[in-house]
Amino acid sequence: STNWPGLIEAYRPYLPVSDTTPVVTLLEGNTPLIPAPALSQAIGRGVQVYVKYDGLNPTGSFKDRGMTMAITKAKEAGAKAVICASTGNTSAAAAAYARRAGMRAFVVIPDGYVALGKLAQALLYGAEVIAIEGNFDDALTIVRKMSENYPVTLVNSVNPYRLQGQKTAAFEVVDVLGDAPDWLCIPVGNAGNITAYWMGFTEYHQQGKCARLPKMMGFQAAGAAPFIAGKPIPNPETIATAIRIGNPANWEKAIAVQQHSQGEFHPVTDQEILEAYRLLASQEGIFCEPASAASVAGLLKQKEHLPNQATVVCVLTGNGLKDPSNAIEYSSNSIKQKIKADLKTVASEMGF
Numbered sequence: 001s002t003n004w005p006g007l008i009e010a011y012r013p014y015l016p017v018s019d020t021t022p023v024v025t026l027l028e029g030n031t032p033l034i035p036a037p038a039l040s041q042a043i044g045r046g047v048q049v050y051v052k053y054d055g056l057n058p059t060g061s062f063k064d065r066g067m068t069m070a071i072t073k074a075k076e077a078g079a080k081a082v083i084c085a086s087t088g089n090t091s092a093a094a095a096a097y098a099r100r101a102g103m104r105a106f107v108v109i110p111d112g113y114v115a116l117g118k119l120a121q122a123l124l125y126g127a128e129v130i131a132i133e134g135n136f137d138d139a140l141t142i143v144r145k146m147s148e149n150y151p152v153t154l155v156n157s158v159n160p161y162r163l164q165g166q167k168t169a170a171f172e173v174v175d176v177l178g179d180a181p182d183w184l185c186i187p188v189g190n191a192g193n194i195t196a197y198w199m200g201f202t203e204y205h206q207q208g209k210c211a212r213l214p215k216m217m218g219f220q221a222a223g224a225a226p227f228i229a230g231k232p233i234p235n236p237e238t239i240a241t242a243i244r245i246g247n248p249a250n251w252e253k254a255i256a257v258q259q260h261s262q263g264e265f266h267p268v269t270d271q272e273i274l275e276a277y278r279l280l281a282s283q284e285g286i287f288c289e290p291a292s293a294a295s296v297a298g299l300l301k302q303k304e305h306l307p308n309q310a311t312v313v314c315v316l317t318g319n320g321l322k323d324p325s326n327a328i329e330y331s332s333n334s335i336k337q338k339i340k341a342d343l344k345t346v347a348s349e350m351g352f
């Protein structure tokens with residue numbers, strides 16, 4: 001709509017808020033569901049692919065959906081400070097919403113494994129950033145204990161309000177398509193978002209807003225794929241730092257989603273992730289971060305199993321601008337540099 005009020009107002013009857021709840025919003029949500037004709041054509045058989053471009057949220061990722069709820073409820077409870085562990089996007093969102101609500105934001109990140117744009121955001125929004133010599137799983141262990149022992153509210157996806165906010169992405173998909181898709185392809189890290197999407201689809205289904213439920217297809221980076229291994233991965237590694245997670249906090253919930261939706265978890269290699277990343281940008285005009293491209297890499301890898309005429313939604317969780325270093329390093333393109341500032345030279349460089 002032309003006057004989008006933010007997702008809490010838009011979906012108020014579905015969310016745990018009252019008339020007196022102090023809503024903290026940056027007008028997140030209402031992100032576009034964009035048709036992906038190049039992907040649809042590559043798959044063929046009448047399959048229709050869409051991407052849910054959640055990189056267009058106010059801080060550039062789907063985390064804003066969860067954070068508007070988590071910070072709103074923290075403010076309602078009188079919290080003065082929040083804390084999270086993060087591979088980058090949660091810290092950016094926590095910082096923005098907490099500062100807007102007048103709270104301190106503490107973020108604990110794995111030193112050297114957070115994309116540049118996310119660090120820039122956390123700092124400028126005014127978060128207090130601690131980079132530990134450890135990975136995301138170590139950081140999460142620390143912040144969980146911090147929130148048990150000090151007056152700081154945990155805003156990782158183990159905070160139930162986070163999932164409540166994030167489930168609205170599923171509502172938006174159904175509101176546009178008129179039903180749930182056949183497949184929902186999604187990158188999986190800590191497994192909060194796959195859990196939230198499924199909550200959204202099942203609630204809408206119970207309300208009669210969709211006739212069917214999707215098969216939930218969760219994709220993990222091959223070097224950080226605990227759901228494929230069936231056990232935690234002690235030293236996860238992937239180019240997609242956002243999902244460099246070995247011990248997902250929402251383990252049982254994600255397994256339940258897979259079972260109830262007859263869904264599947266599959267690994268995608270870094271090379272497959274980067275191919276999908278380049279394809280989305282250069283053929284669809286859509287710039288996402290590497291972790292987000294795991295959903296498309298996974299779709300391309302599993303496409304033979306799609307029914308004819310199926311509708312597929314791939315969730316693009318974060319904006320490509322978050323990670324300029326990887327974009328430059330892994331683009332198949334390069335700049336023609338140090339060209340003489342002269343029309344003929346420039347034209348001849350262009351092949352005219």
Ligand code: F0G
Pocket residue numbers: 061063085086087088089090091157187188189190191192193194242243289291292317318
């Ligand atoms: N995509 C992006 C861009 C992410 O930042 C994350 C998680 C995921 C996918 C996976 O979502 O954890 O709900 O399964 N990022 C967290 C963070 C861990 O700290 O920003 P999930």
